[in-house]
Structure formats: structure tokens, C-alpha cells
Amino acid sequence: MQKQTYHFIGMGGIGMSALARILLQHGHEVQGSDASASTLLEELQKEGATVRVGQQEGGVPPHATVVYSTDIKEHNIEFVSAKKMGLPMLHRSDLLARLMLEKKPLLVTGTHGKTTTSALLAHVLIEAKLDPTFVVGGILHSLQSNARAGKGDYFVAEADESDGSFLKTAAFGAIVTNLENDHLDFWKTEAALDAAFGAFCAQVKKSEHLIWCYDDERLAALRPKGISYGFCMGADCRIVSHEQTEQGSLFDLLYEGHLYRRIPVALYGRHNVLNAAAVFALCLSLGIPEEQIRQALQSFRGTHRRLEFKGEAHRLKMYDDYGHHPTEIAATLRALRDHIRERRLVAIFQPHRFTRVRDQMDHFATSFADADLVLMTDIYSAREAPIEGVTTEILFEKMKQTLGAKLHYLPRASLEREAAEWLQPFDVAITIGAGDVTHAGKPILDHFAKRAPKYTIGVLCGGTSVEHEVSLRSGKTVVDALDRTLCDVKLFRIDKEAWTKQIAILHNIPTAPFIEIDRLQFMRDPKKLLQQIAERHISYPIYVKPVHLGSSIAVSRAITPDEVITAAKEAFRVDDHILVEQEIRGREIEVSVLGNDYVRIAAPAEMMKSGLYTYEMKYGNQPIEKRIPAPITESQLGILRELTHRTYVALHGQGLARIDFFLDEEGHFWLNEVNPFPGFTTASGYPKMWAASGLTIQQLCEEFLVLALHKSRRQATLRGSPCGP
Structure with a gap:
């Protein structure tokens, strides 16, 4: 392109500034004006453009080609001046079309998602060493720019449907994200808008490079030739599963009979999984190796103003x-x-x-x-x-x-x-x-x-059980961990296990055979307990323990009927209900859980001593060793996490819990118990499991506070006052 002078009316807009950057990189003289100052104008000035804030009649040089956008009205003073001088006038879409003449245009259009999708596509091409030119509607964090003139064959750009200009260039390849009613001030009717999208798809030069969203009903009704993508059955390129992680999203994609597993993208949200799937499909069709696409999706840092x-x-x-x-x-x-x-x-x-x-x-x-x-x-x-x-x-x-x-x-x-x-x-x-x-x-x-507002936080601990001291130590750990710039903390000293197992059985969670009996039943006829053990085919050894107390309080292991009776009497000294259950021979695995609506599961721990635990063994100066993470296979970890999640949800878990399982000699998991208030001392497994999963004790205590606030808001909503903190 011959070196020229270009004058931009409204150069500070995101789309206009991108075109100005391309022209500057091609060596053209660029100047322009805008109604107000902005960071984009400052950056263009640093890159060599002549910039003026405010518009005036004499602001357009007599030898320039004038570039304007749809936002510039015909009564604009510089627009009128350029017309009077008979200067060449280019709508921004016409300039974009000129710039793409010697390239293979890869265009992204749709009502939503154009900027993120086009930026992601440009990033993949850059990482694949294809050196594309790109013009997008957002600033890429990785390059701190919305445009770059590359030497490669491809030109990535957003195709603007708002004013019909997306029909000015026939794409080599394209992504169509969705179709909804917007910009009806221009299109007037849905039918006209739909027809325009149909025309855009029809002029894509290679149908194998047209990627369109099957989940969108209006696009599906158009049935353009090309490759469809989406979550719905029937899509050529179908997202079969996805999950959100701390780093972004992971998804599985079924395409042409091949399952692409756990594709990472450093973006949050179902809509961005769709965007990433579209880019993945288009890049595969362009011959970019799968591993290069994966690495680029994972390294994408997003754009300004998109979450x-x-x-x-x-x-x-x-x-x-x-x-x-x-x-x-x-x-x-x-x-x-x-x-x-x-x-x-x-x-x-x-x-x-x-x-x-x-x-x-x-x-x-x-x-x-x-x-x-x-x-x-x-x-x-x-x-x-x-x-x-x-x-x-x-x-x-x-x-x-x-x-x-x-x-x-x-x-x-x-x-x-x-x-x-x-x-x-x-x-x-x-x-x-x-x-x-x-x-x-x-x-x-x-x-x-x-x-700098503060919350007033009450930490309740103590109680009347024999684990009173553990509760006090746990409370002190929480108090010490809370940030006093956020909280005024006040320390106040002051769950039924058989029910847990009944719920677990209803939800098909493997549970050792058990019996629950109350004090009155036992005192009237102690031998009835032995009769129930025989009738339910519960084999020895057997554990006898109180229903409402900690896992180390008055718990006994019995290997004969006489020992069961003795153990039951001991347990009834501290509780009115006891549990009698069959021993599961194997390893004990503990899992820490956190959450109200969103369940988070930490790396599991294995207790390195089997059998019965005393209070001193759990909380003394030399507590039982725990191995974190527990040495189990990936398959076993998946099963354990699924059982943990199912148990917590079945019990309507709120806040936190520690869920304990046995892993038997055949490799099967059995639910042992759920502790809704696990120990929180320096020796306790609960905080250690979260530490191994990346949460410090301070972060963990702050998560407790967030969950308490969430529960408080929910209760306020149910009472008709939904806007509390």
C-alpha cells in the first residue's frame, strides 16, 4: 500500500485506534481527533500519531484520506469540512477491507463474544508462530495492544454486524458466536438481521473453515454450511463436559470421532468454554497442531474490560x-x-x-x-x-x-x-x-x-463434652488467624452419627452394617442388642461408640458378645444413643470439605495407624501421623471425591466438615463418619489437608467467614430482607 496521510475522526475509539495502529506500523502518516482525551490517544501519540483533543473545521489536512465510523454523524464539523474539500472518505469497515486484501481474513461475528473470541484466535496464531495481523475490539493483556501488523498470511478481525459492514469482506474462515436481537435501530426487523447473518456465512470462502454455534436456535435455523459447535447433541464439535477451576476452565470436546480431553483455557464461564471450543475447531481446520492450540489456550491472559x-x-x-x-x-x-x-x-x-x-x-x-x-x-x-x-x-x-x-x-x-x-x-x-x-x-x-469497615465476629468454643479442651484450642487457632483490621473478634466459651449413616444408605453411599440403640432399650433388655447383631449378620470385630460425641470419646472395639455389652455400658455413660457397627479392615482416609452452595474438597489424608484411637493419640504431644496427600491411585481419588461430594450434599452440608472413609483390602471405600466440627488445632488434619491444597490457615478462616456471611444473607432473604452483607 502506497504511503499516505490518514486523518481519523474519532480516533480514540477502540476500533478506530486499532486501524490507526496498523497504518502506523505500515509506515503511513496518521493523525486524528477525538472529543475527549483518553489513554488510547496517549498511546497512539507515543507510537507516532498526531493527536488533537477536540474537533474543529480546520483540523483536517487538505491531502489526507479521512476515516470515520458509524458513530460519526454527517453534521460533525470535521466530517462536513472533509466533504467540502472533496477528500477521499473511508468508513472504518472500508479501510479494514482494504487492509485485508492481501491476506486471508479470519473473521469473528455474533451478537456477543466477538472480542474475546477474536483475541483468543489471534493469540493462538501468534503462539503457533504464524505471525498474524489482528484488529480486535479489546486490549490483549499479553501485548497491551488491540492491533498488530504481522507478516503472516492470516488477518484476524471482528466483523461488525451493528451497521451491516460485516458483509463487505468475504472471509477465508469465520466464527459465528450467536445471533440475538441487537442494533434493531439499523436492521429494523429480525428477518433482516437473520438474512444478513445468512449472507455472511454464505460468502465464507471455505466451508470447512466456517465455525458456527449449534446451541443458538436462530443460527441453527439458518443451517449454514460449515462446522457447528456447542454443548447440544447434534453439534459437529460437541462439548461433552466442562468444569471451572481456579485457573479458568477445562472441557472435553468430541470432534470427528475423537475425544479431546481436558482442554484448558484461562477464562471463566460456560460462554468462554464455547468461545474456546470455536477457536479450537477453527485452528484444527487450519492445520495447527493440537498441542500448540492447547498451550496457547492455557496461556491466554484475556483482554481489558472482559471480566x-x-x-x-x-x-x-x-x-x-x-x-x-x-x-x-x-x-x-x-x-x-x-x-x-x-x-x-x-x-x-x-x-x-x-x-x-x-x-x-x-x-x-x-x-x-x-x-x-x-x-x-x-x-x-x-x-x-x-x-x-x-x-x-x-x-x-x-x-x-x-x-x-x-x-x-x-x-x-x-x-x-x-x-x-x-x-x-x-x-x-x-x-x-x-x-x-x-x-x-x-x-x-x-x-x-x-x-475500612469491620465485622464483629464471635468464635464459639468449649462446650460440655470431654473434648472441651480441643474445642478451646481450635477456637484459639481461629482467633489467632483472623485479620484484626477486618474483624473485631470475641471468643465465647461455652451431629447425630446414626442419622448420617441412614441418609448415606438412602443415597447409595457404601456404609458398614450398623445398629443404633437408645439407653432405655438397652437398660430394659441388654441381650436384645446381641440379638439384633445376629439378625443383621453383623460380624465381629465390632465398634461401639456414642452417637453425639467426638470420634475418640468412649469408643470401644469388641470381639465377643460380652465385650459388646461392656462397651455399650461404657458408651451410655456419656450419651443416650449409641452406634454399633461392623469393623471394616483397611486404611482410614480423611477428607476435608468446605462450602455451602459450592462444595470444595481438599487433598485427602491417610491416618498412618489403624485401629482404635484414644484422645491422647489424636490430640496429645505426639499425635498420629497423617500422610497428605493420601497415597491412592488417580482412579481411587476420583471415586473418593465423588463419594465425598455426594455425602456432603446428601446431608445438606453447610460451612465445613471432615468426612472419613475406610478403604478396604479389595479397594472399596466405606463411609465411616462425618464430623461437622472437626478439630482445628495445629495437630488437626482438617487445616493440614487444606494447607496441602493451597489454603493457608488465615485464608481458610476467612473462607469460614465468607460462608457464614453467605448463610446469614440467605436467612435474611428467607425473612424478606435480602440485602444484608
């Missing part, structure tokens, strides 16, 4: 997201909810454009199901003229009908200060919208840090 972590103050985490359509908002909040689990999620929402609010008025309220609290501010106009009947007040009242007391309005002028007043330590807040709400995150954190 972007902005910072933390006084244990408040702040995120930011560009989502502005109801579907995008819902997907983002769901992904963040699954990542933060039970922490309170506060959405700070700025509606975007009067036309979008008009078209989606009835759908915004349903987008916030995963938020605990929604702080809504004024509609960001994006230079649109107001529309009669479309106001912040009307939208707020419409959303209030569904969201009730968890929705609150805060004026934009005071948003940062007022939002900080609503927040608490351990909250996760997200500014969400395509307007200037993106700038609110840091000021909110600053205001919150100055407030």
Missing part, C-alpha cells in the same frame, strides 16, 4: 466488564459467581444507549439472577438523543418488579462515593456496562479503603 480484575482493597475485590446486552450480563455474572462461589456479588450497572434500553427493556431484570445486590446508575447515552418513554426511572421501576429489594439506584455523579458505602470486606463488586462506568472501579476502591 477484568481491577484491584483489591480491604478484602474487597473489584472487576470490570463491557457487557451491556442482557445475555452478556447474565453470562458474565454467572461466570463470576462460579468463580467466587459464596462471596457476596455486587453488580454496579450502567445501562448503555437509549435504543438498546428500548429494545431490551423487558430483559434486563432477568440478567442479574446471580448478583446479590444491584446498584444501578443512569443510562449512558453514547451520544444518542433521548427517546420518549425510555428513561433511567422507567427502566429502574421495570427491573424493580423482578429484583425487588436487591436493586438500588445511585446517581452517576455520586456513584463512586455512594457505592463504596454499600460494600463490605469479602464482597466482590463488578462495574458492568459499555459506558464510563469502567472508570468507577478505582475510585470506589479508594473510598472503600478509607472507610
